[in-house]
Amino acid sequence: MTPTKTLRRATTGLLAAAAMTVAGAAQADYPERPVEMTILFGGTANSIAQLLTDLMSQEMDQPVVPVSRTGGGGAVGYSYVVNTPADGYNIVWNSNSINTGNHMGRIDFNYESFAPIARVSTEIPALAVNAETGWEDLDDMVSAVQESGDMLRVGISGRGSFTHLTSAALFDALGIGDQVAYIAYGDGRAPVELLAGRIDAAIQWPGQFASYAEAGDLNVLAVTGDTRVNVLPDVATAMEQGYDVNISMWRGLAAPSGTPDEVVAALQAAAEAAVMSDTFQEASDNIGFTPAFLPSDEFGALIAEDDAFYGALLNDLGMAQ
16 A cells, blocks of 8 residues: 555544534534424414423423414424434424325325434323213213114314214224214314303313313313323223223424434423423413323334324225325
């Protein structure tokens, strides 16, 4: 080997090592500027995100800034973030919508386009009816519907919405799916529609029903997750009542695929500290959600599992693209 080649190889090696050192230092200094969190939805999702960004900002050297990019069932926000650099400065406040959006053709990429950071919270839907029905649990409703032979008018937020998919899965498990007619209503109107008699049943977030149930105007027959919810502690799960249904809305954080592991770890640590804080725990009852931290690897496994579930459900409903 000539001295020139030896020098060239040595120089190349030194430059590569220097580049790796600089890159490592850059990641170690993350974040060096504000981190932007895209919020896909309003309502509870937005309320939790605003709190989370504030708490995460206290854990990091730079602020985490919430930016609302709503529309298309999450498509607008996901499409924005997936096209940003994979450097940890653009993250998304994601949910099961990454799965449903892809299978319904709203987005042309799937969950694998994102690196999971952490699950932060869950929201468990509840099924309510007008108290005048006299139904106290799921068996009461099933018996009444089967004996009458009538169609059950079920309120949903919209075709393909989370409340629609949860309703379809639940009523199929109850064996009365062929006696259900879905009726869409505006956001937050489930209790009003039930009390007015325009619908017979509705699945929504428990916080919407709690005060009406306490007043005796609505009966909440079940929640659809694998645990009861704090705001309705006396309401049994569908599983407790003998029906194999376990559906909840999770929310968490993700970044474009390829984001460095060190950056994901830094964001995960900030999210965990935020979720475990007294402020976040105390706010959960007021806003109506359950703190439910999961680290990146476990969160990724959950998203993949849900993707298969919602893909099959949407296919059964004839809504898969």
